[in-house]
Amino acid sequence: DGGITQSPKYLFRKEGQNVTLSCEQNLNHDAMYWYRQDPGQGLRLIYYSQIVNDFQKGDIAEGYSVSREKKESFPLTVTSAQKNPTAFYLCASSPLLYNEQFFGPGTRLTVL
């Protein structure tokens, strides 16, 4: 089955630790995205990648980092510099940049 997988579904970390969220797609999509969702707010774009070995900051990139070494993978690292990391994180992909996006199941990160 083609799709987007994110792991784990729930993640707990202590304050001050970096944590990496996984996103993998087998849709052969060039573009991938990371969004953050907070209660009562719309999804906000953290980073996006148009193609392998290229990525750009979104609207709220501070405290996050990404890499795009393989077409199918776009991991997101939440660093200790992110002041409010507890949130629901969604990964998405699209055939080309800003085509219709397909979303993964999300990872809920809780920093204790």
Next chain:
Amino acid sequence: KNEVEQSPQNLTAQEGEFITINCSYSVGISALHWLQQHPGGGIVSLFMLSSGKKKHGRLIATINIQEKHSSLHITASHPRDSAVYICAVRAGGTSYGKLTFGQGTILTVHP
């Protein structure tokens, strides 16, 4: 003021009722999406439209470009329709393609 506003924020209905969720936006767009997010968190796309009206089963989406407004209707609502419904607009102009999301409408349908 957010660029994309949805109303209502919360909606409770009885099974069988006709439901309307509204979305207003303030920017120029190339398309508008309606998305559905189930309690587990995953998001699926319901509609993408740039004019007129689209229908899929019991769901109908309309858009009025001049008034910068879209509605999502659910006919004969069912408890399995309970979810968060999200409106997202696809930018036009120099930011062509970027998505801006509304805050979502939480729909609960009781049997």
